[in-house]
Structures are given as C-alpha cells and as structure tokens.
Amino acid sequence: MAFEATKREWGELYAFFRLLADGSVHAGTPDGQKNETLCWPVAMIQREEHDGTRQYKVESENIHIVGENMDKRVPREDFATVADLILEAVKQSKEYDVTSPDGVEEFLDEVAIYDLEAKTDDRTDFYVAFYDVNTPLVGFCVRSRLSQMFPLLDGGRTANFKFEQTGVKFATPTVNKINAFGEEEDVVGRMLMIERLGGGLKFNDAADKIFRSNLSMIDLHFPRVLGEMCRAMHLEGITRVSELTEYIKQLNPLKIKDELITKHRYYEYKMKQFLMALALGMRPAKMFNGTDSAIAGFLMVDGQGGVVCYQKADRDTFADFLYQNTRLEKGSTAKDKYGYLEKENGVYYFKLNLKIGLVKR
Numbered sequence: 001m002a003f004e005a006t007k008r009e010w011g012e013l014y015a016f017f018r019l020l021a022d023g024s025v026h027a028g029t030p031d032g033q034k035n036e037t038l039c040w041p042v043a044m045i046q047r048e049e050h051d052g053t054r055q056y057k058v059e060s061e062n063i064h065i066v067g068e069n070m071d072k073r074v075p076r077e078d079f080a081t082v083a084d085l086i087l088e089a090v091k092q093s094k095e096y097d098v099t100s101p102d103g104v105e106e107f108l109d110e111v112a113i114y115d116l117e118a119k120t121d122d123r124t125d126f127y128v129a130f131y132d133v134n135t136p137l138v139g140f141c142v143r144s145r146l147s148q149m150f151p152l153l154d155g156g157r158t159a160n161f162k163f164e165q166t167g168v169k170f171a172t173p174t175v176n177k178i179n180a181f182g183e184e185e186d187v188v189g190r191m192l193m194i195e196r197l198g199g200g201l202k203f204n205d206a207a208d209k210i211f212r213s214n215l216s217m218i219d220l221h222f223p224r225v226l227g228e229m230c231r232a233m234h235l236e237g238i239t240r241v242s243e244l245t246e247y248i249k250q251l252n253p254l255k256i257k258d259e260l261i262t263k264h265r266y267y268e269y270k271m272k273q274f275l276m277a278l279a280l281g282m283r284p285a286k287m288f289n290g291t292d293s294a295i296a297g298f299l300m301v302d303g304q305g306g307v308v309c310y311q312k313a314d315r316d317t318f319a320d321f322l323y324q325n326t327r328l329e330k331g332s333t334a335k336d337k338y339g340y341l342e343k344e345n346g347v348y349y350f351k352l353n354l355k356i357g358l359v360k361r
Contacts, residue, residue: 003105004097007090009116011144012125014086015299018307019045019128021080023058028300028308030320040309044133047126048118057133065111074111082107087305090146122294123281138311139294144301145360152275152326153356155284157337160207161227165341165348168198175348179340185330187339187352188234194341194350201350203227203253214288218274221254225270228253229328230352239327241356245271268323275322278356280312303361329355
C-alpha cells in the first residue's frame with residue numbers, strides 16, 4: 001500500500017540513496033555547481049534508524065548493511081533504481097506531500113527503513129566516511145532544492161533587532177494608528193508612516209541577550225550590521241546576502257576606514273564568518289562559544305537531482321557558497337513578534353526580524 005511523505009523527507013532519502021548508489025560525491029563550487037575536478041569516494045554512511053545505528057558499507061556491487069538486528073547485502077543498482085523513482089515522483093508532483101512510487105515501499109521494507117528523516121539529537125541527517133570505512137565520520141545535513149528548505153537561521157522572536165523610535169514623540173492614539181496601518185505583514189508601510197509623521201528609527205540592539213552575545217563573538221558591533229541589513233531588506237527590497245553586504249559597504253554603519261572595507265574586505269569577511277557559524281551550529285537562543293556542532297557539511301540536491309558536497313574541511317569554498325546562495329527572508333510578524341511600535345521603559349521601539357534562507361533556483 002502506498003504512503004505519503006513530504007518532499008523534504010523524500011529529499012533526504014533521495015540524497016542518502018544517491019550517495020550509496022554512486023559510491024562517490026562531487027565537491028560543490030561557490031556558485032552551487034559540481035566541481036568536475038574534485039570527487040570524494042564514499043566508503044560508508046552511518047544513519048540512525050528505529051532500531052539503532054546502521055552502517056551502510058559501499059562495496060563494488062553491493063551495499064553491506066550492518067545494524068543491531070541486521071546484516072545483509074543489497075545490490076547497489078537497487079538503490080540507484082529507487083533513487084531515480086523518488087526523484088521523478090518529487091519532480092512531477094505539484095503537491096508538498098508526495099505518494100510513494102510503485103516499488104519504493106517494498107524496497108524500504110526490504111532494507112528495513114521506516115524513518116525517512118533520520119531521528120538524531122545532533123541535527124545531522126547522517127554521517128559519511130570517505131575513502132575508507134575506518135576514516136573519521138563527517139556529519140552532514142541534506143538541503144534539497146526539490147523542496148522547501150529549512151532556513152539557515154529561523155530564530156523566531158529571539159532573532160529580532162530593536163530600533164528606537166526617535167524624532168517626534170508620538171501620542172498613544174498616533175502609535176495605535178501606526179500599528180493598525182495596512183495588512184498584518186505590511187512592515188514597510190508602518191516604517192514609512194513613522195517617517196511621514198516626523199519620526200525616525202535608530203538602531204538600538206539585538207532584542208535577546210543570548211543572541212546579542214552570540215553575534216558579538218563574530219564582532220562586538222555585528223548586531224548593528226545585521227540590523228541595518230534587515231532595514232535595507234524592507235525599505236530597499238534587497239534580499240541577497242551578497243547584495244546586502246555591498247549595500248552595507250556603502251552605508252558603512254560602523255564608520256570604519258575605507259582601507260579596511262576595500263582592501264581587507266571587512267564586511268564580507270564578517271558576513272562569511274557568521275554564515276559559517278550558522279551552518280555549523282550557531283543558534284540565536286543557545287549560547288555560542290565558537291565550538292562547531294556535529295554538523296560538518298551540507299549535501300546540496302539541485303532541482304535536477306544532482307548532489308554536491310560542502311565540508312568545513314574546505315572552509316573557503318563552503319563560506320563562498322553560503323555568501324553567494326543565501327538571502328534574507330520575511331517571517332510571520334504575528335509569530336515572530338516584530339513590525340510594530342512597542343513601549344519599553346517609557347521608550348517606543350520597532351523590531352525587525354532576521355531570517356536567513358538558502359536561495360532556491
């Protein structure tokens with residue numbers, strides 16, 4: 001009997017099967033393409049299942065599956081066949097939930113896979129040993145452009161920035177009028193209305209003290225940089241991180257010397273540091289001390305089913321990829337509690353939310 005799963009769940013399973021079938025994975029380039037000159041052989045994938053840890057060892061013709069209750073060999077070509085079936089079903093479906101193609105459920109039963117998304121505590125999807133089964137395992141997250149992707153940063157209200165309302169002091173009825181303006185998500189409309197009525201919005205700080213401290217690990221003034229990026233996304237309509245960084249270079253909110261901006265590429269460097277920290281484990285509400293999590297790389301699935309690999313071992317390429325392929329996104333104002341004037345200790349503040357996702361193309 002067929003069953004349904006989300007495109008995201010199918011995407012993770014597809015990447016897992018694709019690596020086992022191919023027995024290798026190409027490195028990715030900064031622009032998200034396949035690096036034809038760099039390919040890593042996959043010796044083993046370790047994945048969590050309902051009955052514990054399983055190891056899938058890549059042999060010349062078979063995949064040797066070893067687990068607490070399992071020791072069997074399955075032809076690699078079977079994994080290739082099922083991967084192709086999954087890919088075609090996901091590409092053809094216009095719905096987010098996709099019905100399992102004929103033959104897929106039977107194969108999953110054969111290899112005793114019941115969790116399409118691995119259940120792990122360290123937020124990895126699975127671990128890969130390259131070259132040899134005895135080499136150190138590398139923890140990966142799968143990001144698939146075949147479906148809606150998890151944001152790189154989706155911190156909710158803990159990822160808000162506060163802007164102090166300056167200029168004209170608004171009476172309570174005026175504040176109520178501003179907050180009632182437009183649709184719920186019309187943040188720009190309320191920002192422009194504040195300006196029209198003689199007010200201004202001056203960056204104050206990150207709203208959450210843990211997030212503020214985490215950002216200070218990148219740079220003591222980094223909250224201001226990100227806050228101004230959020231403002232520019234709304235008022236200027238710029239979403240790409242690389243383009244926002246260029247905008248920030250012209251704005252220069254930290255008032256640093258031109259030599260530091262142009263020769264040392266200060267703003268680009270700090271942004272790449274931040275994106276790498278996010279990719280490797282930084283979260284707004286969890287204290288960050290510079291230590292990477294178990295996640296050590298991304299496996300990116302493109303819209304045609306190609307899989308490329310980014311590892312922190314090749315940090316420069318990984319950082320360049322994130323810099324070129326991320327954007328600021330707008331979260332829900334109701335859920336993330338931003339986009340309105342709110343009074344704190346007699347002062348009105350306007351909050352903007354930071355959400356960063358991978359571009360889908």
